[in-house]
Amino acid sequence: MAAGPRPLRRDAERNRERIIAAARELFARDGLDVTLDAVAAHAGVGVGTIYRRFADKEELIDAIFEARIAEIAGLAEAGLAVADPWDGLVGFLEAAIELHAADRGLKAVMLSAEHGHERVARGRDRIAPFVTRLVERAQEAGHLRADAETTDIPLIQFMLGAVAEYTRDVEPQMWRRMLTLVLDGLRPSRGGAAELPVRALTQREFERVMATARL
Amino acid sequence: MAAGPRPLRRDAERNRERIIAAARELFARDGLDVTLDAVAAHAGVGVGTIYRRFADKEELIDAIFEARIAEIAGLAEAGLAVADPWDGLVGFLEAAIELHAADRGLKAVMLSAEHGHERVARGRDRIAPFVTRLVERAQEAGHLRADAETTDIPLIQFMLGAVAEYTRDVEPQMWRRMLTLVLDGLRPSRGGAAELPVRALTQREFERVMATARL
């Protein structure tokens, strides 16, 4: 790690860290459209302090999520190291969706290319090859239906991410139930069905989901 | 049909219809947050004309979607009339998701309870019993896994609706591919797998999906 042009003053460095921690937390909880004013308040600094360190919101977002996306790439790679190809794929899916479910900002950054986010985009590109291999390996072992393809995986992540977000206030684990359904659908054939985890929503709970949903 | 207090003047009635047609079209294409100014422009009238006929945006939304929700209830009821219980359930799911996919406003009104929308809410309540029956019937026939429940159905609709919205600009039929996966997951057991309809996205297409997605 080459030292930057000149190190930050001690207080400035501390504030920088506070800002990143606060932004990480708020982006995760509320999505990318929290205001930087809110981030500043949460970090206990003034907005000006953020703008002195990051040219604009984009840059802050990039700084935070580049690392997290590398994390997902790591997850995919780790899936390839699992002995059973099916377990490797499923493990990756579960872990990735869990991250999506817990971090709204991450989801937005992963699944939309909208703004700039150059570094984030390149991080995403590094994931694809691992996923392709994960899919092929499971198919070669006869555990995954032959007509599934690489691009189906992020779509599945997106689908379940949507469920997670929709139900998060009432039953944050509901996505696991739906994922089990999808996984059973991904097998080439099967005798029984995996028992669905997480009990279904009651009618009342479903109403609460609708009431609290901000589509 | 009892005549209202007094009939609208001919031109007023014509405008009312234009407004409803325009609103239906724009709400379907762009969601519920189109401005009434946009609706007015599309209808070829002034905003004032809308506000003379509808107290506010909510009332216009209610007027439009009450009817459409009755449509969905009709679909569920029709599913019960299908001889094969599984086909009845699947037919309902497909038809309902197709409507969701084609009408963003409908999706918002069906799956969130946010604002007032009293009439719409009551319409929705009428659907649940049909869905319950649809599920029970398919389970009794041994076509649907026993641990699936009524509230899973709208969640599935939501999930696929999300996919439909996400991919709409690149491959509007992609949700059918994902639905097939889910349906295979809903069977108690199966020998093979239904062939996935709609080819998977290419890597490039997936990138375009991300680029055009407005999460």
Place this chain on the structure above:
DNA sequence: AGCAAAGCGGAGGAACCATCTCCGCTTGCG
């Protein structure tokens, strides 16, 4: 034809909201 009531258009008022700048004051550190 003529007139009153009904209807119309759309500029603009009011109320939000988020991003980012600026500058007088404070703090760290050599």
Place this chain on the structure above:
DNA sequence: CGCAAGCGGAGATGGTTCCTCCGCTTTGCT
């Protein structure tokens, strides 16, 4: 101690959207 670096946060700027208001037009009745 002195000065460069850093700070806070009010507010400028530019963007929304909802809805009202009123001078003018149209309809339909007599």
